[in-house]
Amino acid sequence: AQSVAQPEDQVNVAEGNPLTVKCTYSVSGNPYLFWYVQYPNRGLQFLLKYITGDNLVKGSYGFEAEFNKSQTSFHLKKPSALVSDSALYFCAVRDMSGSGYALNFGKGTSLLVTP
């Protein structure tokens, strides 16, 4: 089964500092990986995806993620955090077991950026 793990429940960063939200994956074959963000009382917003190609993927709001096959990781990064980045972040992998486009999500990491 395709799965992802987010080892940190919460990440605290000071505004202006770089941030990293970790994600590792376990898949058979080539993974289709995604990052989503959820603000309070809102649905999930797509940030970026890795399907194939360059290992460094750039996404929305200045976020990027690095696909590392040897470490089976797909960490989300941003060079300079903003207070408005505080939210719940989810890593996801496409479930390849059927013909559908189901996503298997990690349990989420709460990011808190302090002024």
Add this chain to the structure above:
Amino acid sequence: KAGVTQTPRYLIKTRGQQVTLSCSPISGHRSVSWYQQTPGQGLQFLFEYFSETQRNKGNFPGRFSGRQFSNSRSEMNVSTLELGDSALYLCASSSRRAGLSPYEQYFGPGTRLTVT
């Protein structure tokens, strides 16, 4: 383009009742997926519909069902509600068409269901 819309946004039901939630995908998107989000279980896939056919189903009991209409709008139904069905139900749409970012799913704001 308008985003994914879900109705109603909030719902309170009693145990044993049934509920129907509605989702309108982004214009041109033909795939609709449903997810359940709870504090304990996180985000779990319910099912996906494409061209009015269920393409994939998650590990949920038969009380959870869905359908898709010819205009790609989708509904999900939960019968004989249990307290544990209280959750945020999220709908997501995707194009499923090569060259049009087929794998990205765009989520609606969700329907918050409370079962008492």
